[in-house]
Amino acid sequence: MKITKVTPIFCDGGWRAFTFVKVETDEGLVGYGECTDNSAAFGVAGCVRDLEPRLIGKDPRAVERLYREMGHRFQHNPGGIAQKAIAGIEIALWDIKAKALNFPLYELFGGPVNDKIRVYWSHCGTYRVRNPELYPDKPALKTYDDIARLGEEVAASGYTALKTNILTPGEPPRMLWAMEQNIDTGILKTIDRLMSTFRKAVGDKVDLCLDLNFNFKTDGFIQIARVVEPYNLMWLEMDVYDPAALLQVKESTRVPICSGESVYNMKGYLPYLEKHAMDVCMIDLPWNGYIESRRVAALADTYEMVTAPHNYYTHLSTFANAHFCASIPNFKIMETDVDSVPWRDDITTEIPDIRDGYLHLPKKPGIGIELNEKEIARHPWPK
Ligand SMILES: [Mg+2]
Incomplete structure (x- = not known):
């Protein structure tokens, strides 16, 4: 079997481009990967094009060898956009290999460890605040009562955990996304009220997480950790x-600390793991690929650390992540976005089987999901 074509594919993702890679072969088998980046879609797609000549004519099933060849091509550009492109291609190669063998991919990784994967409702309220035009049927977040109703919606949906960002209800509601990275009393009060509202609304039925992203420096993170301590996150x-800065935050608080989504490769994670700088190790599969993600998870396991995959993309990424989660021993919980663009269900052939807060594993060969390219063509990027 030989690779005949490697193509980046864009789809309008609302505020970003969903970015995929399609790998075609001379035997008709096709593999798909996702490597959506929230700000550099053209850069990722450009790297995919740069890699294509290196792959044409090669056997797609020799994944580890092709991974090394792609890394060799980008040896002066490790991590970042280059790694995302490599990851998108590598995920598609695994899809082809598992399809050729007629197994669900987790079988090749020695799985499944579990038949169902616990998932959480991520960006809870975030997208409704950021792009209300995409959610005309969802209630506006004008008051803290509306935040409480949102928490109740999550509990009623069967999800047992949610993650939110720094939201302020209002007309319009706002989301904090600060370049200054400075904390102030107003932000601390907003976070206190937001998390106390969610906790009151869901009681003990739903676990809560708060993602602060890159919004602060160490002093801000430490002050926020103190504020949220009563809410049992x-x-x-x-x-x-x-x-060292992350460890400083972790040692300042009783609140478990999660980090790592923007870190690449074992070499990138090792300094964090050696220091035990976080309690929960987050790994982004579409940005690292299976080879590195599984190695990082194994490395985290040696440091007695649980892993929580980062996943805020399309159903292709959710399916791909399911195989990763199902084949590692130190899995905790996986991210999933409930809110997305209204056409997200149409651009793939499958929808994740999520019931009572658990994703049930796909059973089809490969990753178990295909892109619906006809439908994708109806949502071009750039718009
Ligand atoms: Mg995050």
Whole structure:
């Protein structure tokens, strides 16, 4: 079997481009991967094009060898956009290999460890605040009572955990996305009220997480950790590129700390793991690929750390992540977006089977889902 074509594919994702890779072969088998980036779709797609000549004519089933060849091509550009492109292609190669063998992909990874995967409702309220035009049927978040109703919606849906961001209800509601990275009393009060409202609304039925992203420096993260201590969070999440700074936050609080979504490869994670700088290790599969994600999870396991995959993309990524989650021993919970663009269900051939807060594993060969390219063509990017 030989690779004949490697193509990046864009689809309008509302505020970003959903970015996929299609790998075609001379035997008619096709593999799909997702490597959606929220700000550099053209950069990722450009790297996919740069890699294509290296792959044409090669056997797609020799995944580890092709992974090394792609890494060799980008050896002066490790991580970042280059790794995302490699990951998108590598995920598609695994899809082809598992389809050729007629197994669900987790079988090749020695799985499944579990038949169902616990998932949480991520960006709870975030997208409704950010792009209300995409959710005309959802209630506006004008008051803290509306936030409480949102918490009740999550509990009623069967999800047992949610994650939110720094939202302020109002007309219009606002989301904090600060370049200054400075904390102030107003932000602390907003976070206090937001998390106390969610906790009152869901009681003990739903675990809560708050993602602070890159919004603060260490002093801000530490002050926020103190504010949310009474609300018994499953984790407080943040992105920090200095392991010692992250450890400083972790040691300042009783709240479990989750981090890692923007880190690449074992070499990138090792300094965080060696320091035990976080309680929960987040790994992004579409940005790292299976080979590195599984190695990072194994490395985290040696440091007695649980992993929680980062997944805020399309159903293709959710299916791909299911195989990753089903084949690692230290899995905790997987991210999933309930709110998305209204056409998300149409652009793939399958919809995840999520019941009572658990994703039931796909059973079809490969990753178990295909892109509906006809439907994708109806939602072009750029718009
Ligand atoms: Mg995050």
